[in-house]
Each structure stands twice: as C-alpha cells, then as structure tokens.
Amino acid sequence: MNIKNPIIIAHRGLAGHTPENTLAAYTAALELGFGLEIDLRLTADEKIVMVHDQTLNRTTNGQGQVSQKNLAEIKRLDAGSWFDSSFRNQRVPTLGDTLKLIRERRRIPTVIALDVKAEEFSVEVDICAQVEHYKLFDQVVGIGGLLSSAEFRHRFKAVDTRFPTAIGVNTSAEWEAALSDDSADWIYFRFIPNEAQVADAREAGKRVLSSGPVVMQHQPENWLRMRELGVDTVLTDYPLECRRCWQTSQ
DSSP states (O other), X not given: OXXXXXXXXXXXTTTTTSOTTSHHHHHHHHHTTOEEEEEEEEOTTSOEEEOXXXXXXXXXXXXXXXXXXXXHHHHTSOSSTTTOGGGTTOOOXXXXXXXXXXXXXXXXXXXXXXXXXXXXXXXXXXXXXXXXXXXXXXXXXXXEGGGTOHHHHHHHHHHOTTSOBEEEEOSGGGHHHHHTOTTOSEEEESSOOOHHHHHHHHHXXXXXXXXXXXXXXXXXXXXXXXXXXXXXXXXXXXXXXXXXXXXXXX
C-alpha cells in the first residue's frame, strides 16, 4: 500500500512526554518531525502567552486567571515541575518565543495550529505581525475562536489576507455551509469525513484537518481511516502512536 501520510499535529506539543505548552514540549515535537497545536491567551498587559486553561493553576506553580496577570508575573512561574521534576523551571512561553523556536528548530515544512483563545479586539494584529516577522504564513492555520466565528476569521483576513483560517465542522449538517464559506482556507472536521467530503473540500481549494470525534483519545482505527481519505493533517494527543500505527500498516 502506497499511501501518503498526513502531517501529524502534536496537541499542545509532545504533551504525553513533556509539560504541555512549554518550549520543551514544542522542541521535542519539532525534533521528531511533528506539527504543533498551541494555545494562545492574553495577559493583563496584552501579551500573548501559551496556556491552555483560563487559569494558571493546573500547569504552573501559580494561581489565578491568565488575563489578570502581567507577563512579568507569568514569566516567573515554573511551568514544568507539575509534570516532572526534570522539567523544573520551564517557563510559560510567549508567542514570539514559540515562533522563534519553530523557525530555528523545525526540520521539515510543517503545520502549526494556532488555537486562539483570546478574541479581544486587535489580537489578530499582533498575531499576524509576529507570524510575518518569523516568515511562517505558509506554516500556520488559525483555529480556536476562528472555528466558529466568521467575524473573527474576517478580522484576520482584514489584517493580512495571507493568514490561513479554519472553520470547524462538528456534524454533517454543518458541512455545506462550511464548504462555501469564503472566510476559511481550511476545514477542521470533528468527525470522520467521507471520501466525497474530502474530495469536495479539495475541489473548493480548502485543506483538511481532522482530529476525529475526540482529540485526546487513542484511536488507531480513525488514524488509519483519515490516512486513507488523504486528509492534510491529523491532530492528536498520541503523535508517536499515530506514526507507529501508520508504519506498521504499510
């Protein structure tokens, strides 16, 4: 069987083996040739940092809302020890830290899914400026709040038409509207699409990202099916297992 493997996007970096959304997690994923899904939130002083939750409680030794702390306060926190003592003093990275790392450490062209959790007006200006600074427009795609909001996608396009945006499709009932949406360059399936849907997306000039029904599940049967369908990227919490699944099924 000669099937091209999709790009595997590691959810929050190599999160099963390193503390999520840290430079250690991103470096490990990049060195292994994976793409990245990263979470963007705004601090009180409107700096973009990589944190999944609204609070700092779970993934740092700090407490409280990300949006109520300034960058200097957040940068002092330990973002690694909660996972393992060997990652002590990993810090919460900024978007700039992360894009710089990607530019320097990626081994192959890849896909970086920017999960934009902050929708405050003008966040798109900062994101587009930093993506331009590191020359990564051809490597990123905006997800998060963009998946469900055409207005948010248009805000990014108004800043820079090169910024790739994705629309989310949770059920087949949402498919036709997503296919014709001119604000989206990608379609993000939260279910397993069929062959006709992938072909129609291609015909419409859209790339295809899929995580299956639940991104955090170990789902080899879905990984195999998505490869057969020829999607562009697969987002998973199990990038190593997904790659191994494909290797052993050749």
